[in-house]
Amino acid sequence: MDMAGLLGQSLFMPHDHHSHDDPHALLPSDPALRVKALETLLTKKGLIDPAALDEIIDTYENKIGPRNGARVVARAWSDPKFHAALMEDATAVVADLGFYGRQGEHMMAVENTDTVHNIVVCTLCSCYPWPLLGIPPGWYKSDAYRARVVREPRKVLADFGVTLPEETAVRVWDSTAEMRYLVIPKRPEGTEDLDEEALMALVSRDSMIGTGLAGGS
């Protein structure tokens, strides 16, 4: 148990009818109790299957993540035909790799070059290409990122340690429930001899959102 939990038990919990030797189960937070209430009610009504919820959580905690996107990027770097098809119809091409489903119904690849750097946001909420990148990180969902990246993308990039040449334009893509974006970062120099697996290791999650570069930062 962590320190806050210990303090909470011994000092602040106003349940004197329990002895210290026999404390009750640790009370979840109010929102956690409200979620349990929703689950219980909908389960009782036969509207949800609790096992399906566990399956969804397991999928996003353990099975789907940025490695999927990294595979797409690495293949686009090393296979010109794949690259051309990806830029033409990303949704179909990544579906062929098995990356489809929830929040991946319509995907578009946007490619960084010497003249343009792409960066993705969802100003409405947190739309994100789940099949390729998993669940978005906290900062992607923060007001600070969602508001600032549109207004001052270069400053946001600087916060992430990314400095672009002045002649590189920054293009911001605003995701929606209908369209999600995958940034294809620039392939680092000196990686001509690397195979797909080795290239994948260079492709960070942030580089596919546009807040990082492949092979660093």
Added chain:
Amino acid sequence: MSAAGKPEPVFEAPWHAQIFALTVHLNEAGHFVWADWAARFGATLKAHGLARELNGGEDYFAAWLETLEGYLAEIGMAAPSEVSSLRDAWEAAYLSTPHGDPVKLADA
């Protein structure tokens, strides 16, 4: 912030994962379309963000929960009074269950 650091948990708290999964499941079962959900959720985030800047963690999922509670009430799937009494029943169950024992609702 950087991908090079230690791995970040996908969900910071179990209830974040649970409300996420619940919403995805309800959408896939056809109870609402995702675009409608996203529009409502975006509106809640905007309303919450007027008072203070949201950090994208606990406050993000607080907005998510408020949106889902409101939406399910509106489409007649979960009346606020029923949710509220079940919430209180869970609280009572936790407070009356010895530490280490599984927590169950009296009538579940």
